[in-house]
Amino acid sequence: MYKNYLKKFFHWKLIIAYLTAILGLTVVLTTTVGAAHIPPLVVLKILFTKLPLINHLIIPSWSIGEVTIILEIRLPRIILGVLVGAALAVAGTTMQGLFKNPMADPYIMGISSGAALGAILTIVFGLNIFGMYTIPLMAFICAAAAIFLVYNIASVRGKLPVSTLLLAGIAMTLFLSAIISFLMYTAGEKLHGIVFWLMGGLWGRNWNHVMMAFPFIFLGTILIHIFARDLNVMLIGEEPAQHLGIEVETLKKIIILSVSLITAAAVSVSGIIGFVGLVIPHIMRILVGPDHRVLLPSSALVGGIFLVWADTLARTIIAPTEIPVGIITALFGAPFFIYLLRTRKRSMF
Amino acid sequence: MQSVTLRINNIACRYDAANVLENIDFSAKGGDFIGVVGPNASGKSTLLKSISKVLKPHTGVVLLNERDVHTLKSAEIAKNLAVVPQESVISFAFTALEVVLMGRTPHLNRFEMESTQDLIIAQKSMELTNTWYLAERPIDTLSGGEKQRIIIARALTQEPRVLLLDEPTDHLDINHQIEILDLIKRLSKEKEMVVIGVFHDLNIVSQYCDRLILLHKGRIFAAGGAGDVLTGENIEKVYGVKVTVKQDDISGKLLIHPQRKRMIKEAKAKVHVIAGSGSAVSLMNELVDNGYNVSLGVINIGDSDYVAAKALELDIVEEKPFCPIGEKNYEKNLELIKQADYVILTNIPIGFANIKNLKAAGEAQNLIIVEKEPIEKRDYTEGEATKLYHELKANATLVKNSHGVLDTLKSMESGVNYE
Numbered sequence: 016m017y018k019n020y021l022k023k024f025f026h027w028k029l030i031i032a033y034l035t036a037i038l039g040l041t042v043v044l045t046t047t048v049g050a051a052h053i054p055p056l057v058v059l060k061i062l063f064t065k066l067p068l069i070n071h072l073i074i075p076s077w078s079i080g081e082v083t084i085i086l087e088i089r090l091p092r093i094i095l096g097v098l099v100g101a102a103l104a105v106a107g108t109t110m111q112g113l114f115k116n117p118m119a120d121p122y123i124m125g126i127s128s129g130a131a132l133g134a135i136l137t138i139v140f141g142l143n144i145f146g147m148y149t150i151p152l153m154a155f156i157c158a159a160a161a162i163f164l165v166y167n168i169a170s171v172r173g174k175l176p177v178s179t180l181l182l183a184g185i186a187m188t189l190f191l192s193a194i195i196s197f198l199m200y201t202a203g204e205k206l207h208g209i210v211f212w213l214m215g216g217l218w219g220r221n222w223n224h225v226m227m228a229f230p231f232i233f234l235g236t237i238l239i240h241i242f243a244r245d246l247n248v249m250l251i252g253e254e255p256a257q258h259l260g261i262e263v264e265t266l267k268k269i270i271i272l273s274v275s276l277i278t279a280a281a282v283s284v285s286g287i288i289g290f291v292g293l294v295i296p297h298i299m300r301i302l303v304g305p306d307h308r309v310l311l312p313s314s315a316l317v318g319g320i321f322l323v324w325a326d327t328l329a330r331t332i333i334a335p336t337e338i339p340v341g342i343i344t345a346l347f348g349a350p351f352f353i354y355l356l357r358t359r360k361r362s363m364f
Numbered sequence: 365m366q367s368v369t370l371r372i373n374n375i376a377c378r379y380d381a382a383n384v385l386e387n388i389d390f391s392a393k394g395g396d397f398i399g400v401v402g403p404n405a406s407g408k409s410t411l412l413k414s415i416s417k418v419l420k421p422h423t424g425v426v427l428l429n430e431r432d433v434h435t436l437k438s439a440e441i442a443k444n445l446a447v448v449p450q451e452s453v454i455s456f457a458f459t460a461l462e463v464v465l466m467g468r469t470p471h472l473n474r475f476e477m478e479s480t481q482d483l484i485i486a487q488k489s490m491e492l493t494n495t496w497y498l499a500e501r502p503i504d505t506l507s508g509g510e511k512q513r514i515i516i517a518r519a520l521t522q523e524p525r526v527l528l529l530d531e532p533t534d535h536l537d538i539n540h541q542i543e544i545l546d547l548i549k550r551l552s553k554e555k556e557m558v559v560i561g562v563f564h565d566l567n568i569v570s571q572y573c574d575r576l577i578l579l580h581k582g583r584i585f586a587a588g589g590a591g592d593v594l595t596g597e598n599i600e601k602v603y604g605v606k607v608t609v610k611q612d613d614i615s616g617k618l619l620i621h622p623q624r625k626r627m628i629k630e631a632k633a634k635v636h637v638i639a640g641s642g643s644a645v646s647l648m649n650e651l652v653d654n655g656y657n658v659s660l661g662v663i664n665i666g667d668s669d670y671v672a673a674k675a676l677e678l679d680i681v682e683e684k685p686f687c688p689i690g691e692k693n694y695e696k697n698l699e700l701i702k703q704a705d706y707v708i709l710t711n712i713p714i715g716f717a718n719i720k721n722l723k724a725a726g727e728a729q730n731l732i733i734v735e736k737e738p739i740e741k742r743d744y745t746e747g748e749a750t751k752l753y754h755e756l757k758a759n760a761t762l763v764k765n766s767h768g769v770l771d772t773l774k775s776m777e778s779g780v781n782y783e
Contacts, residue, residue: 017483020461024477241474248466250456254418255449259522260442260470305456 027309034316038097041320045327046089050334053081061085091222095284096326097319098225099217100291102232102281104318106274107292108299108311109239112246113270114177121278121292124180124271125187129161130154130282132191134212135198138205150212151227155283161187162275175267177253214339215288217326224284231280235273236315242266243307250305290344291318294352301355321348367394368429368444368525370415370558375424377410377582384410385582388424394525394556397549399563399573401593403603406579408562412528415560416447428526442470445526446519450534452511460506460514461499464490467521489520492547494540508535508713509744516544520551527552529561533568534641537715537744538686545572564642567666567685570594570618578602590618605675619685620666622674632656633777636704636728638721642668643710643734647766652676654770659704661697662689662721688717698724706730706776708769709756713742714749722752731760732772 046062047055057077062085064073106121114123122128133153136142145152165187169180199209239246245266248256257263278292299314322340325347329340370392377385385407392398400408413419415426417433426433433441446467467489468482490496493513498506503514512535519527527548533541549572552559563569569576569590576593578586580602586593599607599620608621635656637644644660645668651658660673661681673680681697683689689697697720701707707728714722725731739753763772 017480020478020483021480244469244472244474247458248469250458251463251466252453255447255452257418257438258416258442258445258447259466260437260439262438305458306462 027303030303030309031312031316034313034320038316038320041323042093042097045093045323046085048327048331049084049089050331051081051084053077053084057081058085062090087221091225092217092220092326092330093323095220095225095228096217096323098228098232099281099285099288100295100318100320100322101236101315102228102277102318103288103292103322104295104299104314105236105239105311106278106281108296108307108314109246109270109274110292111296112250112307113267114181115250116181117297118293119181121274121281122188122287124184124275125161125165125191126158126275126278127282127287128188128191128195130158130279131195131213131287132161132198133157133283134286135195135202135209138208138212139198139202148223148227151224151283155279158279158282159275161191162271162279166271174264175271177267180271211339212286215286215341216329216337216339217285218330218337220284228280228284232277235277235280238273239270239277240311242270243311246270246307246311247305286339286341288322288341288344290341290348291322294348295321298352298355367556368558369393369427370526370560371427371430372411372415373425373427375414375421375426377407377414377419378422383582385414385421387583390577390584390587392558392560394558395553397552397559397561397572397574399561399569399576400579401563401566401569401576402579402585406602407582408579409530410582411579412447412530412560412562415526416445416528417441439470442522444524445528446522446524447528448512448516448519448530448532450530450532452515457502457504459499460495460501460503460510461486461490463503463514464495464499464517464521467518470522485523486517486521489517490514492520492551493517494543507744507746508742509537509540509715512536513540513544516548524557525555526558526560529559531562531564534564535713535744538688538717541568542686548572564668565666565685566594566599566620567618570620571615594618594620603671605671607671622671633705633773634659634703635773636661636700636707637669637673637710638707638712638725639663639669639710640667640712640718642672643712644669644708644766645672647708647710647734647769648672648676648678650766650770651773652678656773659700661700662693662718662724689720694720694724697721698727701725701727702729704728706732706773708732708734709760710734710766711736711742713744714739714753715744719745719749719752722749722756725756726752728760730776731756732763732769732776733757733760734763734766734769736765 043062047058060073061077061082063069103121110119110121110123111117133156134150137150137153142149165183169175169183199206202209245261248259248261253263295318296314299310299317303309303313325343326340329338329343332338372388372390374387374389375385376383388411400411402408410419414421420434428444464486465478465482468478487496490499493516495510495513495517498510503511506514516532533544536544548559551557575588576590577584578593578598585602586598594609596607596609605622610619610621612619632655635651636659637648639660640663648658648660659679660669662683663670663680664685665682666685670680670682679700681693681700683693701724707725709725709731711734733756739750743749761772763769
């Protein structure tokens with residue numbers, strides 16, 4: 016009996032190790048796929064030049080153009096895909112746990128509409144303050160502002176009732192959506208750019224975008240992981256959690272702040288990619304169980320893997336035209352999710 | 365082991381402007397089993413909340429081992445104090461063992477995994493509450509009673525020095541009720557634990573608690589041994605019913621019986637009520653006020669419904685406290701049901717102890733069922749009650765809450781007249 020239970024921890028480590036390996040493989044494999052035909056072997060060699068110890072063993076046999084395509088176009092986009100996918104999956108898992116609501120997703124606090132408003136304002140008014148980074152920065156600022164407002168609307172005497180938070184988030188989303196709709200209605204020829212941004216995607220992203228999103232996503236994810244066990248206990252209710260020694264109000268603030276940061280960072284560089292944050296957590300809950308100590312890291316890894324493959328399809332399926340990756344994530348993820356729901360006998364929430 | 369002390373130092377609590385608690389002052393030491401009683405809204409739960417740091421008292425302090433709980437970290441409190449709530453909602457698919465192990469949370473460092481030692485403590489608690497065989501079962505597949513015993517096991521896994529109980533046995537069958545109370549009583553002595561429990565049933569408190577606190581409108585009305593607190597005079601003042609207090613011949617503990625208070629008026633129709641746990645107190649009053657000839661049964665002596673029915677001078681088929689319905693009482697009840705023009709079944713949990721009431725309800729001429737929540741949620745008989753209930757439901761009139769009963773009765777009666 017005890018052995019069985021303690022073996023669980025070993026299984027968790029195995030799961031994380033496997034998923035990490037798959038993620039590594041995913042990055043390498045998807046780098047070989049693309050519109051420009053570069054032999055996979057060459058791609059691998061170019062990648063390996065960036066690895067320490069073995070890089071001097073490789074004899075260059077490629078053009079500078081190929082290096083640029085691999086290292087400056089494909090790789091940053093893939094790394095960003097990993098970051099965004101992981102961020103959305105972690106944020107979704109956390110929000111569903113904290114709100115005890117299967118419908119919760121990373122955007123539930125009005126982050127998406129805040130970010131969208133920022134991006135659309137930039138597009139419609141042709142703002143150009145930080146060059147090509149104006150859109151992500153504006154999106155981040157407006158998302159942060161939306162969360163700040165929702166948070167303050169919902170807090171009552173220093174406490175943060177989750178139901179109020181949920182409703183405040185919905186109210187904020189509705190309000191901002193109205194403004195967004197108005198802007199789109201009057202956008203004229205700029206409408207295409209808006210729609211493309213709203214659907215989300217990773218096209219044309221470079222290392223600067225990665226560097227912009229990385230610190231927030233990395234720190235936020237670490238912070239949430241630190242509180243994994245506390246999130247488990249929160250599932251039994253706030254008052255019982257407090258009786259088990261959780262500082263409930265502090266925890267909620269830390270968690271909301273972390274989720275907001277990583278989601279805002281993800282949205283600002285990739286637009287609103289749906290589905291990943293809602294469904295990856297559910298899939299992982301079915302596969303590895305409800306314990307956040309394994310659920311969070313495995314969701315992060317699978318979120319990254321899933322988004323990178325989805326994006327690879329998005330950029331190759333009708334190349335050279337790109338499809339917004341949100342279309343791919345839902346098109347392939349939803350049927351799989353439905354399959355899991357149907358084959359599973361017990362309810363998951 | 366250092367002995368534990370708990371001092372409630374003249375606290376007052378407020379929600380908005382209204383005082384909910386005032387001048388509450390008492391202390392407890394290891395081994396004390398204190399029962400808190402009082403009518404609804406007398407401040408019982410608020411008292412527990414202010415002890416467990418959920419609610420900060422407006423004035424006064426709660427001292428746990430001479431330290432103000434509101435300056436302590438939650439984890440520090442949780443190492444010493446556990447709470448068993450009235451009802452727990454755990455909908456995620458954790459196993460029972462995992463839920464019990466959550467009780468180790470305050471003892472573990474942030475990145476520490478549960479060790480064999482923690483598992484041993486969890487197993488011991490589960491064996492004590494007779495739930496070890498449920499260890500691998502997902503918590504959301506357990507019945508209400510099983511879940512409550514798991515929650516008690518979780519509280520014990522915290523290895524608390526103080527245990528707070530908020531009507532902990534409300535959802536339990538009589539056998540488990542007694543089992544758990546016996547266990548808690550024993551632990552309070554063996555582990556020198558302070559136990560403070562809120563209870564509805566005066567007979568339970570008089571049986572198990574060393575000391576009682578009778579709350580009335582947020583103040584301590586009386587405190588001390590059962591003999592001093594549960595006097596006829598006190599109960600009448602606080603609950604507004606006349607009772608006789610007798611000593612049980614066997615245990616020497618007190619038994620509380622409500623007395624008859626007034627005669628029933630000339631009645632229009634006979635209504636029989638099947639209730640329990642105080643679910644029909646206001647309903648029976650309403651019915652009597654409207655001139656119906658009301659009877660109640662089968663009901664355990666000491667239940668709030670029993671107390672109310674006694675006060676209203678109704679015909680009652682009564683069963684001894686904690687006992688399942690006996691054959692004789694079942695027959696008596698059946699007779700009343702057959703005679704009644706209408707039978708009302710309130711929204712009660714059904715266990716093996718009272719399932720005979722469901723069987724008897726099948727004989728009703730006109731059955732009205734009050735259904736606030738589906739039977740599946742309050743079935744403690746592994747499906748037997750659910751089956752019976754659905755058969756009953758097929759031939760019954762359904763109402764959402766007891767306030768709707770009177771209107772339904774009236775419309776049914778007028779329907780009868782027109783025929």
